[in-house]
Amino acid sequence: MNLPELVKNCKRIGISGHENPDGDCAGSCCGTALYLRKIFPDAQVDVYLEPMQECLERNIPGSDTILHDVTGNEERYDAFIILDSTPERIGAAEILYKEAAVKINIDHHRTNPGTAGAHCFIDGHASSACELVYDLIAKEQIDADIAKALYVGMVTDTGVFQYSNTAESTMHAAGHLMSYGFDHSSVIREVFFERTYRQAKVLGTALAQSELALDGKYIFCCFDAETLRKLGAERKDLDGISAQLLLTEGADCSVFFHESEPGVWRASMRSVLITDVSRAASLFGGGGHVHAAGCTIRTEIGAAMKAVREEIEGQLRNAGVI
Numbered sequence: 001m002n003l004p005e006l007v008k009n010c011k012r013i014g015i016s017g018h019e020n021p022d023g024d025c026a027g028s029c030c031g032t033a034l035y036l037r038k039i040f041p042d043a044q045v046d047v048y049l050e051p052m053q054e055c056l057e058r059n060i061p062g063s064d065t066i067l068h069d070v071t072g073n074e075e076r077y078d079a080f081i082i083l084d085s086t087p088e089r090i091g092a093a094e095i096l097y098k099e100a101a102v103k104i105n106i107d108h109h110r111t112n113p114g115t116a117g118a119h120c121f122i123d124g125h126a127s128s129a130c131e132l133v134y135d136l137i138a139k140e141q142i143d144a145d146i147a148k149a150l151y152v153g154m155v156t157d158t159g160v161f162q163y164s165n166t167a168e169s170t171m172h173a174a175g176h177l178m179s180y181g182f183d184h185s186s187v188i189r190e191v192f193f194e195r196t197y198r199q200a201k202v203l204g205t206a207l208a209q210s211e212l213a214l215d216g217k218y219i220f221c222c223f224d225a226e227t228l229r230k231l232g233a234e235r236k237d238l239d240g241i242s243a244q245l246l247l248t249e250g251a252d253c254s255v256f257f258h259e260s261e262p263g264v265w266r267a268s269m270r271s272v273l274i275t276d277v278s279r280a281a282s283l284f285g286g287g288g289h290v291h292a293a294g295c296t297i298r299t300e301i302g303a304a305m306k307a308v309r310e311e312i313e314g315q316l317r318n319a320g321v322i
């Protein structure tokens with residue numbers, strides 16, 4: 001069954017994605033919402049997401065209708081769609097999903113095992129949740145706003161069509177979306193390359209403090225709360241640091257650690273070719289993709305960094321590159 005079929009008799013439809021929404025998460029949620037509002041004008045379609053970066057808000061049509069708080073919206077949804085995430089990662093909206101009559105999960109994380117009782121559209125090979133949504137909707141209903149929202153997610157999750165998750169199908173879909181006439185050049189500049197001055201300073205510090213290990217194959221950096229405070233860095237200023245570290249010649253794997261709250265650390269992991277960073281992330285209950293993953297660390301950070309490094313080292317040794 002396709003997506004419109006599944007929700008066609010639903011009067012109230014909820015949509016959500018993972019915490020700290022990125023371009024793919026927000027683009028797929030808003031693109032799906034715009035599409036469902038268009039084909040079912042009598043239905044109420046609500047999107048629940050945490051606040052996102054301003055550049056995403058500016059470039060994702062429909063983001064101005066996002067709800068940040070489930071309080072006051074406890075009325076049961078007829079259908080609830082989770083995009084780019086598992087139910088456990090959507091925060092407070094999980095309760096709304098659990099109570100919905102029709103549950104739908106659309107995701108491209110290969111660590112998503114699929115959810116019992118839900119209609120699952122999960123393809124770990126898809127470039128983005130946005131590409132999955134593109135495949136699931138009726139092409140003749142796409143308009144410039146829907147196209148732009150989905151294009152944002154394809155651009156951000158493929159690193160502007162650079163990463164190995166970019167397939168011929170991705171380029172076909174993106175090319176078709178471009179034909180709706182939004183300013184695709186400014187989308188790419190604003191959602192992928194542009195950074196605030198503070199983000200530039202934070203990134204510069206991360207690059208300067210980075211360490212190279214394992215014969216230059218592993219590059220990492222760790223910011224504790226004190227460093228973050230001195231830099232005046234917020235969570236949104238830390239996106240993209242692991243990807244920038246990975247641009248170092250010879251590196252196959254990068255990890256950026258930071259203390260997100262006292263004693264709680266986030267690790268963002270990227271790799272080029274050999275290292276499967278989802279395995280390193282899963283050491284601490286995290287997950288993601290082969291070349292992009294993350295986890296939350298609640299144990300002593302020195303020991304955790306050592307465990308991550310040993311996992312990467314084991315993989316590089318098995319591959320015979322160190």
Ligand SMILES: [Mn+2]
Binds near residue numbers: 025108128129157
């Ligand atoms: Mn994604």
